[in-house]
Amino acid sequence: MSLVTETAAESTAVPEDEPRRAWPAVFALARFEARDLLRYIPVLATLLLYVGYTAWTLFHPQDGMEAFPALQDADRATQNGPLLLGIALFVCVNRCTLRSRRRGTDRQFDVMVMEPWRRTVAHVLSVVPFAAVTALVVLGEFTRQALRPGAVGHGSLAELAVGPLYVLLCGAFGVLLARLVPSTFAAPVGVVGLFVLGVFVSAGTSGAQWTRWLSPIVDETSRNTVLPTDLVGRPAAWHALYLTGLILLLALCAVLASGGRTPLLKAGAAGALALTVTGAMGQSGGVSPELAAARERVSVSPERVQSCVRLDGSTYCAFPEWTGRTGDWAGAVDRVRSLAGGTAARQPLVVRQRVEARYGLDGDAAIEPLTTPHQVTVGTRWGGNRVPEFAVAVAYVLVAGDESKGGELCDGRVVTTMWLAVGGDAHPMTALANVRLDDSVTGDAGVLAPTSGLSMTAGQTDVVRELLRRPRGEVTASVKRHWSELTAPGVSTAQVARVLGVEVPKEANDCAEE
Structure with a gap:
């Protein structure tokens, strides 16, 4: 009996170079999960709708005020397009992460060489191709506006990054929720809960600058006023830093919840938390005295x-x-x-x-x-x-x-x-x-x-x-x-x-x- 046990232990022992060899498997699993996400109707439908509608607006003749865009407003206009895609990814990534639990294959995964936390990393990485597509659409949309003969002003790379970062954020949150609440009903309830929370925060703290910027997308555009670029005053770079830190924090928390306990992962989570807090503090400063004086002048x-x-x-x-x-x-x-x-x-x-x-x-x-x-x-x-x-x-x-x-x-x-x-x-x-x-x-x-x-x-x-x-x-x-x-x-x-x-x-x- 002891011989059989020793033989089984030897057969399942992880070679010394296994951590280095495991990452190609993680990337291969991430590619599989990304292709699998396209099989979900919400993801495919919202992706086609987003790309198709944006392409139609790019090649559709523009007239009126649309023919004279201000690029300091056009960069923010790219942020609302990925909203539905992000929500669809949040729900479907959550469902993909729970696939083994729904089908009762967790036991089979437990005897595989790839640890559960690496599979969690693969699920997070499966959202990256969708963020890359979003970035290409955003870049094409803004470039088309910038090339219009009547365009004025200057755009912000930090504002343009919000759309792709929002997609990554939704995916990381969906994976984290699956690891913390392993139920397929958690994602739909989470969507409703986040919507109610967003409405409540907007209604109750409309005058608080720092609370508004905790939301992934902060829309503030007047229909009548276009400010010169140097008077816009949005903490776009700080907000992009805040979103980046939040994405890393959610992803690493999901990995930690899946059993990843290496010192490197713990240090990464602490660094992501520090990055998130730094970005949140930087974007909460409000209007500086110098900006207020420039606007007055x-x-x-x-x-x-x-x-x-x-x-x-x-x-x-x-x-x-x-x-x-x-x-x-x-x-x-x-x-x-x-x-x-x-x-x-x-x-x-x-x-x-x-x-x-x-x-x-x-x-x-x-x-x-x-x-x-x-x-x-x-x-x-x-x-x-x-x-x-x-x-x-x-x-x-x-x-x-x-x-x-x-x-x-x-x-x-x-x-x-x-x-x-x-x-x-x-x-x-x-x-x-x-x-x-x-x-x-x-x-x-x-x-x-x-x-x-x-x-x-x-x-x-x-x-x-x-x-x-x-x-x-x-x-x-x-x-x-x-x-x-x-x-x-x-x-x-x-x-x-x-x-x-x-x-x-x-x-x-x-x-x-x-």
Whole structure:
């Protein structure tokens, strides 16, 4: 009996060079597990959806504001794409890790040369190919945006790394959960629990900067504001370090839970914990005094950091990253000024780029209108609706004199202003709808502009709509001929309609008559 035992012990003894020879087997198992993950419908479906949709957006023609991307926002836009893929990997990697337990083959694995902790390493490594695919998609998506003719700004490698790191994080967490809670129901419950926890943390600690950055993906993007790259102020590098440390920590904890007790693994786990804590502390600092002062300076005194150029008599002042866009602004100014009469047709303007940066990326505060005569505000976004909105600002500066008086226009001068703003557009009726809050060309509505907008009554809308239906040259000649009457303070909408030969609308009331 003792001879049989000794013989069995000798047959299962691990050779001295076995640790070195075991790693090729670990990598081979990782390749097998990666291929096996593709057999799971959630992983395959979300991967195809992610890659396919991104590829469609890359080769689909972009127009409007999408044709003028800001790269300091485009890098963050790559982070939400892998969300579903990460969740699918979390659930399916967890299920793969529990395969031997579900099928009752743990005993067979116990007599194999490869230790359980090495199999855990293989499961963690099986997610790496999916992270690599995510990295390629992210790189392609950002590169396509950077190559667009209207692109401005600079991206961040740390922001671009968040998507692939998120995929790795989901995989490592799925393996760890399988080792700690060996049940197939743990992963679905974990997804729901993490979602509820995320909502609770966001709702309960909305003002705490450090808690927001504990989430893998921190989204803070305003629909109206694009900040210069050096004013973004996101701790992207610290966050990437935090995610890297967290991935290593979860993976090594899973290995330790599987029986790996070597000093190297324990030291690695301690180092990963230190890396995670360092990243978490670094990203929790909030807005530095230097950044707050820079944002204040750009918001209050943009001329101190801008460069200006003269085009066709007007001056265009832009932040350094937007200097290449002054030609687009000049084209919009020329279209508006070409429809004006009197001195307005030759009036030099100062177009100044302005942004409200004091509230960060989430700030949507309105920009105060300029009181200096013949100065016009242009924002940091361009394309789409921003073009006719800028044209509205140019038009009411030509009509009223300065931006601060634009909000006071509610008489017949609104008709003249709106004709100047959209009359020279290639699709004037569409431009009219785009600058109105209700996206219509009938009835009362507010009109958008970079600073203060206008208000159009139903009668004024009817007159403008009728003017846009007539030949552009005919209306332009009439506006130039009667410019003094059309821009006189207090002129009524009915008077403007009669001067321009348009039927006076039934509802011609405006502020001058109320």
